[in-house]
Amino acid sequence: MVAYLLAQNPEVQKRLYTEVVTMIEKLAEQQETEIETKNIFTFFSYDAVNLKFPLLNAVIAETQRLYPPAIFIERTASADVQLTTNEGTVLELKAGEVVHIPVWSLHRDPAYWGKDAGEFKPERFLENSSAALKNAAYLPFGAGSRMCIAQRMATVELRLALLHLVRHFRFEVCPEKTEREVTFVNQFDINSPKAVHLRIVKRRCEN
Ligand code: HEM
Incomplete structure (x- = not known):
């Protein structure tokens, strides 16, 4: 789904490419490593991968918002309980009752994400203070002790x-073949795209 969204958004893909090659060059320079070494992974630390590529991380996070593989999660009440939402609504649950948490819908709800909730905008994840994250409206990996x-x-x-x-x-859109809308199969609660057709072009510059 990342490839699909990048193909649909070439401007984001271009910025991402620039971030990736620039940072790889910088990291190689710092470690006095020759970039021509095919295996660039040898000079990536865990921290470098996680901290040095903000747009890369935002692109993945935004893809997981629009297309979470787990479209819902569930919790079963182990005892009678009363829960109060942020808005003050009180939920009475009896032991054994199941709460269904609609991840897909939460991820696309304009109340949390704004009018452009349906659009691919990785920038949302470049600003840390997103209200959506505070309200647990972003749950690609679930939340709490069973996440x-x-x-x-x-x-x-x-x-x-x-x-x-x-x-x-x-990644490029292939006018005759690329799906306008991706359809999904849901197996064991995991949503997988039925098919995604793209043109994949090898870049000439190898660095
Ligand atoms: C992008 C990849 C993945 C996504 C989006 C994902 C998402 C999720 C979600 C939504 C849950 C349910 C959380 C909840 O109910 O709060 C879950 C649970 C779980 N995931 Fe993943 N997962 C991914 C990869 C993996 C991988 C690679 C493994 C194993 C190597 C894994 C192992 C598990 C296990 C064992 C649980 C159950 C945890 C529990 O019930 O305590 N997941 N995952």
Whole structure:
């Protein structure tokens, strides 16, 4: 889905490419490493991947907002409980009752994300003080004690994979084949795109 959104938003893809190549050059310089070494991953520290590529991280976060693989999560009340929402609404739950948390809908709700909630705007995640994050309206990995145990691992893998792809390839819309709207299959609560067709162009500049 990241590739799909980058193909639809070439201006973002261009900025991302610039961020990636510029930072890789800088990191290589700092460590006096030759960039021509094919395996750029040898000089990335965990911190560098996570902290030095803000747009890369924002692009992934925004993709996970628009297309969270887990479109809802659930919690079962283990005892009778009364919950009060931020707005003051009181929810009475009996032990055994299931609460369904609609992640997909929360991620696209204009009440949290503004009128442009449906648009791909990675900039949202460049500003840290997003009201949506405060209100737990962003839950790609769930929340609380049963949230995804692999959030950090999955995120660092995603970042590395995307770094590598963006550096070497450009994603383009293919007018005859690229889906205007992606449709999904939902298996075991995981939403996967049925198909995404793109043109993938190898960049000539290898650095
Ligand atoms: C981008 C990739 C991933 C996403 C978006 C994701 C998302 C999620 C979500 C939404 C939940 C439910 C959280 C909740 O109910 O609050 C979850 C749970 C879980 N995830 Fe992930 N996940 C990802 C990758 C992984 C990977 C790679 C692993 C294992 C290597 C993993 C292992 C688990 C486990 C074991 C749980 C259950 C935790 C529990 O019930 O205590 N996830 N994940």
